[in-house]
Amino acid sequence: PFESALVRVGRSGRVSVYTGAMAMGQGLKTILAQITADQLGVRPEDITVVSGDTSTVPLGLGGFASRQTVTAGNSTYLAAKAVREKAIAAAAALLDVPPDNLRIEDGVVREPGKNLSISLLEIADSLAGAPGYKLAAGVSPGLEAAINFETSALTYGLGVHAVELEVEPNTGGVKLLNYVIVNDCGKVINPQTAEGQIHGGVVHGIGNALFEWMGYDENAQPFTMTLSEYLLPTAPEIPPIDVQLVEYPSPKNPLGVKGIGESGTVPAAAAIVSGVEDALRDYKVTIEEIPVNPAKLFELIRRPSATAR
Structure with missing residues (x-):
């Protein structure tokens, strides 16, 4: 009925995906990296995918019944989309520009046509918090999102x-x-x-x-x-x-x-x-x-x- 996904941009700028789904040779890690890369404007090979590890994600149903892309794929997509939206909101506050003017490319949030940008690394670092500094207005700590996508019905090819x-x-x-x-x-x-x-x-x-x-x-x-x-x-x-x-x-x-x-x-x-x-x-x-x-x-x-x- 569901699968879990957590997408996180660490203070190093490294993007990680954690899921309860099980990679067992069906290409799961590859597609989850691709889905995340499309949202965050980074290369799939620069994304770390950890699957089926209860020390990182306690919820997950495993690999069976033609379900991984439908459940884990959509959980990852929605989590990566939430991280993208949060990164743009934080960048807009830090750069003092409207969020609709910003785009993410090559791991950098920038305003097209202007020399104004901030990297995902810098955004993640700012949202991690530091003594004496306040977070960007209206943005919660941490550059990450966790989604448990629940589908009413699986779909089959x-x-x-x-x-x-x-x-x-x-x-x-x-x-x-x-x-x-x-x-x-x-x-x-x-x-x-x-x-x-x-x-x-x-x-x-x-x-x-x-x-x-x-x-x-x-x-x-x-x-x-x-x-x-x-x-x-x-x-x-x-x-x-x-x-x-x-x-x-x-x-x-x-x-x-x-x-x-x-x-x-x-x-x-x-x-x-x-x-x-x-x-x-x-x-x-x-x-x-x-x-x-x-x-x-x-x-x-x-x-x-x-x-x-």
């Missing part, structure tokens, strides 16, 4: 998967030739990480469809315990994957983003099984269970009235 494949009826072998995805991610924060996440999801889905089978004996003990028994797709089994991102921003959150963490995986098995059935339409093969390994498929080809169970 909509996608279409198409696969081109070949089936060798004499062996039951399946060869994937080409894979195309068109995916609506809402507003795309980072196209490279979005495409990469969908790529990874598709590979996972290929494993679900053709390789990954968990076997148990009569005592309910697993016997597919190593990678020689529990098969995973490797590079030779992966076809060229073409990802086309389309953007239809969500009206459910300020950033307009949608979750795509599972959109690469969920449709993949259905697309592949449909392709196999189409390739074997002359054999009247119907597949009702995955993964579809060559032995199972060969049996179905030989007994076209049977189904995979």
Whole structure:
């Protein structure tokens, strides 16, 4: 239902983002740095993102269910926006200019066209307080903001998967030739990480469809315990994957983003099984269970009235 974010500009001028969300390889730190950088006019690489550390942020729900960009992304966006507004308000008081005249660029608040500016470092230092000096009028101490964005409903990406494949009826072998995805991610924060996440999801889905089978004996003990028994797709089994991102921003959150963490995986098995059935339409093969390994498929080809169970 929510995620936490704290955006802080320290007295050194360093920008930090703290969130209860969990970074686990999905590019979370990259997009939170980008979102913050867009608001504060600094480079993403100059921002430190700390995630999933209860010593810095006590609240957080973790990484699951295609939610991180929707929840943590919007919390970070709103917190960074609040810090931006506070920095401009403080600069306006310190420089004695209207706040509407000020812009933030390269970590500096300035009035365009005039030789008048103050850095985020100087603003943060002034708002940290010093004995004998008062803060800028109307501005509270510290250049930071914490937001727990709560959404009434998570939003998910909509996608279409198409696969081109070949089936060798004499062996039951399946060869994937080409894979195309068109995916609506809402507003795309980072196209490279979005495409990469969908790529990874598709590979996972290929494993679900053709390789990954968990076997148990009569005592309910697993016997597919190593990678020689529990098969995973490797590079030779992966076809060229073409990802086309389309953007239809969500009206459910300020950033307009949608979750795509599972959109690469969920449709993949259905697309592949449909392709196999189409390739074997002359054999009247119907597949009702995955993964579809060559032995199972060969049996179905030989007994076209049977189904995979």
